[in-house]
Amino acid sequence: xxxxxxxxxxxxxxxxxxxxxxxxxxxxxxxxxxxxxxxxxxxxxxxxxxxxxxxxxxxxxxxxxxxxxxxxxxxxxxxxxxxxxxxxxxxxxxxxxxxxxxxxxxxxxxxxxxxxxxxxxxxxxxxxxxxxxxxxxxxxxxxxxxxxxxxxxxxxxxxxxxxxxxxxxxxxxxxxxxxxxxxxxxxxxxxxxxxxxxxxxxxxxxxxxxxxxxxxxxxxxxxxxxxxxxxxxxxxxxxxxxxxxxxxxxxxxxxxxxxxxxxxxxxxxxxxxxxxxxxxxxxxxxxxxxxxxxxxxxxxxxxxxxxxxxxxxxxxxxxxxxxxxxxxxxxxxxxxxxxxxxxxxxxxxxxxxxxxxxxxxxxxxxxxxxxxxxxxxxxxxxxxxxxxxxxxxxxxxxxxxxxxxxxxxxxxxxxxxxxxxxxxxxxxxxxxxxxxxxxxxxxxxxxxxxxxxxxxxxxxxxxxxxxxxxxxxxxxxxxxxxxxxxxxxx
Numbered sequence: 479x480x481x482x483x484x485x486x487x488x489x490x491x492x493x494x495x496x497x498x499x500x501x502x503x504x505x506x507x508x509x510x511x512x513x514x515x516x517x518x519x520x521x522x523x524x525x526x527x528x529x530x531x532x533x534x535x536x537x538x539x540x541x542x543x544x545x546x547x548x549x550x551x552x553x554x555x556x557x558x559x560x561x562x563x564x565x566x567x568x569x570x571x572x573x574x575x576x577x578x579x580x581x582x583x584x585x586x587x588x589x590x591x592x593x594x595x596x597x598x599x600x601x602x603x604x605x606x607x608x609x610x611x612x613x614x615x616x617x618x619x620x621x622x623x624x625x626x627x628x629x630x631x632x633x634x635x636x637x638x639x640x641x642x643x644x645x646x647x648x649x650x651x652x653x654x655x656x657x658x659x660x661x662x663x664x665x666x667x668x669x670x671x672x673x674x675x676x677x678x679x680x681x682x683x684x685x686x687x688x689x690x691x692x693x694x695x696x697x698x699x700x701x702x703x704x705x706x707x708x709x710x711x712x713x714x715x716x717x718x719x720x721x722x723x724x725x726x727x728x729x730x731x732x733x734x735x736x737x738x739x740x741x742x743x744x745x746x747x748x749x750x751x752x753x754x755x756x757x758x759x760x761x762x763x764x765x766x767x768x769x770x771x772x773x774x775x776x777x778x779x780x781x782x783x784x785x786x787x788x789x790x791x792x793x794x795x796x797x798x799x800x801x802x803x804x805x806x807x808x809x810x811x812x813x814x815x816x817x818x819x820x821x822x823x824x825x826x827x828x829x830x831x832x833x834x835x836x837x838x839x840x841x842x843x844x845x846x847x848x849x850x851x852x853x854x855x856x857x858x859x860x861x862x863x864x865x866x867x868x869x870x871x872x873x874x875x876x877x878x879x880x881x882x883x884x885x886x887x888x889x890x891x892x893x894x895x896x897x898x899x900x901x902x903x904x905x906x907x908x909x910x911x912x913x914x915x916x917x918x919x920x921x922x923x924x925x926x927x928x929x930x931x932x933x934x935x936x937x938x939x940x941x942x943x944x945x946x947x948x949x950x951x952x953x954x955x956x957x958x959x960x961x962x963x964x965x966x967x968x
Contacts, residue, residue: 522545602615729789757953779900820877855906
């Protein structure tokens with residue numbers, strides 16, 4: 479017997495304990511229930527004041543006791559909600575049962591003047607998004623309010639609509655219960671008077687309210703069911719979104735690890751200093767930079783910008799970076815590296831994406847820089863005793879857009895103290911709230927203000943200038959920069 483009882487309570491608790499996805503919803507519903515009870519308590523206090531002052535013609539001592547009991551019930555429920563912070567599985571039935579009893583008491587005192595009270599508990603129960611709970615609340619409310627109507631027929635507020643009297647009959651309320659007053663006027667004995675009042679109350683008062691209540695109950699059940707579906711759908715979306723966000727975080731870290739990010743990158747090489755950054759507009763970006771030693775005397779530098787943004791651009795970026803690096807490590811010239819990379823990408827590029835690339839190979843011992851440009855931004859060069867100036871090299875076609883494209887090389891002679899700045903269009907096209915772009919002129923101005931700084935400080939100065947210009951405007955493009963300083967032999 480004990481085992482069956484324990485099993486019953488276990489099943490009862492399991493039915494009332496919400497799924498984790500409904501936990502926050504139930505806590506919010508419990509708060510709403512507490513607020514409704516608090517408002518009901520305020521209304522009861524006002525009724526008590528009106529009864530004591532004689533404005534409401536209710537039986538004073540009897541109604542006073544009933545209202546005080548209701549206020550005590552509300553107080554206990556509010557204290558329990560406060561103690562458990564609206565977060566326990568059994569608060570749900572406790573609030574609903576307490577609310578039904580309180581509202582039934584109010585309805586019995588005010589009868590037809592409080593018809594809306596019957597629908598409040600079932601509407602409230604739908605906030606838990608459980609059709610089964612809403613059906614239970616509807617049935618429980620129907621039974622409790624039925625007894626409330628019967629009791630209110632003889633003890634409640636005088637409702638002449640339920641009294642059958644002959645024309646010309648006068649009734650003076652001189653105190654006592656409603657049933658007694660009606661019996662005195664109509665010369666009915668107690669049994670006949672109560673029977674008439676109860677019958678008329680059920681027919682003319684309770685039945686219309688119950689019909690309205692039934693419609694509201696059906697609507698509330700539908701709301702509860704629909705609300706549950708919405709919560710489940712939203713939960714599934716949140717889980718999926720969280721998984722995607724986690725995967726994007728991992729993709730961001732993987733992409734960051736794919737780019738050189740340990741500085742100084744060549745601690746034993748003092749002929750040059752190099753630093754680069756990439757800040758994607760989304761979780762992952764399509765811009766990339768790269769630099770690596772082809773051999774002891776040749777340094778390859780790459781700055782590139784893939785069409786599009788986000789995950790597709792990031793995937794294309796990784797493939798492009800690997801193909802470029804593999805071709806460069808074979809000892810090819812910059813023009814040949816770009817041509818072979820273009821051929822490899824065009825052979826399998828159904829999405830028709832493309833990438834702009836600037837690639838240069840520096841002969842470290844002499845400072846001779848051989849470069850080729852596949853539709854990328856102009857590099858910016860600073861002579862040892864000069865200022866930063868744009869190098870308007872000849873652009874070839876972007877990589878991935880047309881097979882068989884050819885690229886032209888050019889050379890730059892770097893001397894100790896020369897500096898090179900490479901970037902993607904995210905720098906000059908950084909846009910402020912007024913749709914004004916940062917522009918190449920501001921880029922040159924910021925570079926020349928940082929002319930004496932080391933590469934790492936140069937990029938910090940440029941980023942600071944861009945941020946100061948755009949202020950709170952959203953970054954809409956990846957922002958990638960590389961600063962190189964040639965020092966020559968010690």
